[in-house]
Amino acid sequence: MTCIDIHTHAFPDHVAPRAMEKLSAKADWRAVGDGSIAGLLRSMDAAGIHRSAVCAIATKPGQVEGITKWLSTLVRQHGDRIIPFSSLHPKDDDPVGWVRRIAEAQMRGIKLHPMYQDFVVDSPSLMPIYETAAEYHLPVALHCGSDIGFKNNPIPDRAAPKRLAGLADALPQLRLLCTHMGGWSMWDEVEEHLLGKNVFLETSFTSAFLPPERLADMIRKHGSEKVCFGTDWPWNDQAAERAIFAGLGFSEDDVQNIEYRSALRLLGEKNEG
Numbered sequence: 001m002t003c004i005d006i007h008t009h010a011f012p013d014h015v016a017p018r019a020m021e022k023l024s025a026k027a028d029w030r031a032v033g034d035g036s037i038a039g040l041l042r043s044m045d046a047a048g049i050h051r052s053a054v055c056a057i058a059t060k061p062g063q064v065e066g067i068t069k070w071l072s073t074l075v076r077q078h079g080d081r082i083i084p085f086s087s088l089h090p091k092d093d094d095p096v097g098w099v100r101r102i103a104e105a106q107m108r109g110i111k112l113h114p115m116y117q118d119f120v121v122d123s124p125s126l127m128p129i130y131e132t133a134a135e136y137h138l139p140v141a142l143h144c145g146s147d148i149g150f151k152n153n154p155i156p157d158r159a160a161p162k163r164l165a166g167l168a169d170a171l172p173q174l175r176l177l178c179t180h181m182g183g184w185s186m187w188d189e190v191e192e193h194l195l196g197k198n199v200f201l202e203t204s205f206t207s208a209f210l211p212p213e214r215l216a217d218m219i220r221k222h223g224s225e226k227v228c229f230g231t232d233w234p235w236n237d238q239a240a241e242r243a244i245f246a247g248l249g250f251s252e253d254d255v256q257n258i259e260y261r262s263a264l265r266l267l268g269e270k271n272e273g
């Protein structure tokens with residue numbers, strides 16, 4: 001029995017303190033960790049979490065190469081405890097070529113962020129990126145819904161559940177990971193448009209915003225085999241979040257789906273049982 005956190009963030013040691021300071025100033029939300037890899041591994045040990053996906057976000061063009069190299073180093077140092085989700089910027093030169101290079105560098109997914117990277121999730125300009133990721137069986141993790149750090153979003157529905165549902169229908173072969181249960185603070189829309197669709201949902205930033213009954217109901221309606229445990233560490237505590245999702249009243253089978261089986265399917269790995 002194992003547990004995978006499919007959504008965490010960490011930064012190189014020399015960047016972590018400043019990055020955390022900058023990000024904390026943007027959001028009315030206190031971090032629980034320091035954003036370092038050592039801090040993440042300590043948190044995983046305390047929570048009984050064996051593997052965490054470290055999701056990078058390229059906040060401007062030109063960062064993808066450095067991000068991918070850093071993540072490769074992490075995997076060399078820590079083996080499969082770190083699941084590398086690289087990031088490219090849609091305005092990079094040759095983003096499709098970068099999807100290929102990311103796959104060839106043994107990255108396990110790509111994280112894209114519609115607010116930090118200023119795009120709309122179902123924009124035609126993103127399709128070649130999604131199509132190439134699908135071709136390489138590379139999961140794409142998208143920030144979904146509103147963002148706690150972006151109060152003045154000029155396109156409020158840029159990551160709305162309805163758009164995500166349309167994207168999933170248009171590209172059924174894409175392994176799409178929709179964070180925050182498919183739409184942070186757009187819960188009604190998630191229920192109306194996204195539950196039951198061909199997407200994986202991730203659990204972070206939901207337990208503090210939804211009553212447990214409604215959260216459990218949403219997971220049940222979507223299907224636990226398409227729901228992945230994620231925390232967005234260092235913004236939420238891995239042990240506390242794990243206890244919440246293990247305590248929603250699901251069967252052992254559902255809990256195992258949420259804690260690791262869905263993530264293994266998303267990643268295209270064999271079920272370790």
Ligand SMILES: [Zn+2]
Nearest residue numbers: 007008009232
């Ligand atoms: Zn995140």
